[in-house]
Amino acid sequence: MNLLSADSFVVDQPWTPVRLMLGSKYSVEAYDGHDVLLGSVGETRRGFVTARLRNISLSRWTPFRLHAVGPDGRPLLVITKSAGIGTRPTKVAWPDGRPVGSIVPQPGRYALLDANGTHLCLLGDVLHLQLGRIERRNGRRVRRDVVRIRPGTAEPVRSLAVAAAVAFDVVRGVGTNHLSSGDVIPDFLSS
Numbered sequence: 001m002n003l004l005s006a007d008s009f010v011v012d013q014p015w016t017p018v019r020l021m022l023g024s025k026y027s028v029e030a031y032d033g034h035d036v037l038l039g040s041v042g043e044t045r046r047g048f049v050t051a052r053l054r055n056i057s058l059s060r061w062t063p064f065r066l067h068a069v070g071p072d073g074r075p076l077l078v079i080t081k082s083a084g085i086g087t088r089p090t091k092v093a094w095p096d097g098r099p100v101g102s103i104v105p106q107p108g109r110y111a112l113l114d115a116n117g118t119h120l121c122l123l124g125d126v127l128h129l130q131l132g133r134i135e136r137r138n139g140r141r142v143r144r145d146v147v148r149i150r151p152g153t154a155e156p157v158r159s160l161a162v163a164a165a166v167a168f169d170v171v172r173g174v175g176t177n178h179l180s181s182g183d184v185i186p187d188f189l190s191s
Contacts, residue, residue, distance in 0.1 A: 001038060003162050006038055007149050007150075008147060008149070009030045011030050011147060012031065012144055013143045013169075014027065015142050024046065024059075026041070026064060028040065039071060040069055043067075060174060061083060063083040064167075065079075066078070066166075068162075068163070077093070077163055078092070078094070079166075080092075080093070081171075089104040090102060100155075100163075101115050102117075103123065103160060105172070127149055127164060132145070145165070
């Protein structure tokens with residue numbers, strides 16, 4: 001089992017004072033209900049300027065290129081967001097570069113679009129996301145986000161929902177800057 005086949009999982013994000021103030025690299029791990037690793041998401045590279053912009057609270061306007069990999073290190077998805085001011089979609093692709101689709105912010109919600117730009121559904125229709133529980137895992141503090149995807153969700157909606165869950169801070173425009181985010185979660189994603 002990996003991220004793309006699980007209907008529920010927990011996303012752990014490092015949550016230390018240094019990470020919150022100076023962290024410029026996006027990184028999370030996902031576990032099933034028995035604490036078995038399902039996959040991880042992170043950046044392999046980012047430029048010097050991007051890192052400095054993220055350090056001075058401009059993370060939301062920097063580019064992101066995240067790689068989701070399974071527990072065996074096999075690539076699963078590539079999640080990208082371009083730099084710039086304003087609302088930008090998050091694009092999702094397969095490891096070979098073929099587009100899966102995109103996650104597009106709209107007022108109070110997120111739309112899932114296929115590779116051709118056709119509206120598939122709203123993220124809240126297939127994903128329940130509960131953010132913000134701070135706990136300890138292996139001696140370190142992490143924010144534990146609980147994710148539930150509607151069972152039977154078909155592709156490409158399933159992969160788009162997984163990408164949104166594991167990169168939600170990027171999707172919602174917070175990036176790596178949590179000090180000014182307030183961690184306000186839209187009502188349709190939380191209970």
